[in-house]
Amino acid sequence: MRTSWTRHHFSETVNMNLQKNKEGVYSAVAKATEQAGRPSESVHVVAVTKYVDSSIAKELIKTGIDHIGENRVDKFLEKYHALADQDVTWHLIGTLQRRKVKDVINFVDYFHALDSIKLAQEIDKRADKLIKCFLQVNISGEASKHGFRAEELPEVIQALQTLDKLEMVGLMTMAPFEATDEELHSIFSDMKELQADLMARQIPRMPFTELSMGMSGDFEIAIAHGATYLRIGSAFFE
Ligand SMILES: *Cc1c(COP(=O)(O)O)cnc(C)c1O
Numbered sequence: 251m252r253t254s255w256t257r258h259h260f261s262e263t264v265n266m267n268l269q270k271n272k273e274g275v276y277s278a279v280a281k282a283t284e285q286a287g288r289p290s291e292s293v294h295v296v297a298v299t300k301y302v303d304s305s306i307a308k309e310l311i312k313t314g315i316d317h318i319g320e321n322r323v324d325k326f327l328e329k330y331h332a333l334a335d336q337d338v339t340w341h342l343i344g345t346l347q348r349r350k351v352k353d354v355i356n357f358v359d360y361f362h363a364l365d366s367i368k369l370a371q372e373i374d375k376r377a378d379k380l381i382k383c384f385l386q387v388n389i390s391g392e393a394s395k396h397g398f399r400a401e402e403l404p405e406v407i408q409a410l411q412t413l414d415k416l417e418m419v420g421l422m423t424m425a426p427f428e429a430t431d432e433e434l435h436s437i438f439s440d441m442k443e444l445q446a447d448l449m450a451r452q453i454p455r456m457p458f459t460e461l462s463m464g465m466s467g468d469f470e471i472a473i474a475h476g477a478t479y480l481r482i483g484s485a486f487f488e
């Protein structure tokens with residue numbers, strides 16, 4: 251169940267539960283990884299802290315989190331600056347408007363939601379370093395979803411090859427909230443197939459070794475199909 255916690259809602263119990271929730275998430279991830287016959291270091295957990303403020307995010311980091319994700323630029327910047335002393339990798343996982351690229355891009359380690367060529371061009375223009383990007387794929391074809399359609403990818407990759415500030419590390423998708431387990435298996439396995447195809451092409455600056463997929467409600471199925479970065483929020487804050 252996706253819940254939008256307010257700080258007020260759980261602040262009294264948070265210190266008690268964060269460690270327990272973290273251990274619960276990590277042990278479920280470890281179990282699914284083992285069942286998939288994959289090495290444990292091949293799966294990274296990005297803790298999505300959009301539901302909580304910086305002080306609670308800091309408490310969560312203390313439980314042993316090393317990747318933090320935010321979906322909105324303003325919240326990303328707030329956390330990034332408040333937690334500048336923390337040794338974590340920073341993931342911007344949500345839609346990025348072109349006009350906000352210059353405010354945020356040089357603080358981002360991994361950008362998960364590259365969904366247009368114009369956005370890529372703006373990132374290339376504003377970046378002072380190589381930005382690791384995931385191409386967002388709308389694999390289920392939902393009209394409401396951001397991302398490229400699978401059949402657009404060859405053309406998109408062609409267009410991105412001249413942009414030398416972007417490193418295309420992988421593909422990202424968000425499964426529809428109401429998808430059944432069967433649909434999730436099919437979506438994630440289609441993603442794995444697409445990613446493996448792109449990886450095999452060995453295009454310079456486009457390793458495509460990673461797959462960003464799996465959230466609180468579906469990460470076990472995503473792991474079974476090769477997810478390497480899970481984006482998990484609400485499971486930490488229940
Ligand atoms: C919120 C969010 C998540 C995490 O979702 P949960 O269901 O809370 O685990 C993952 N990816 C994106 C892009 C999000 O905005």
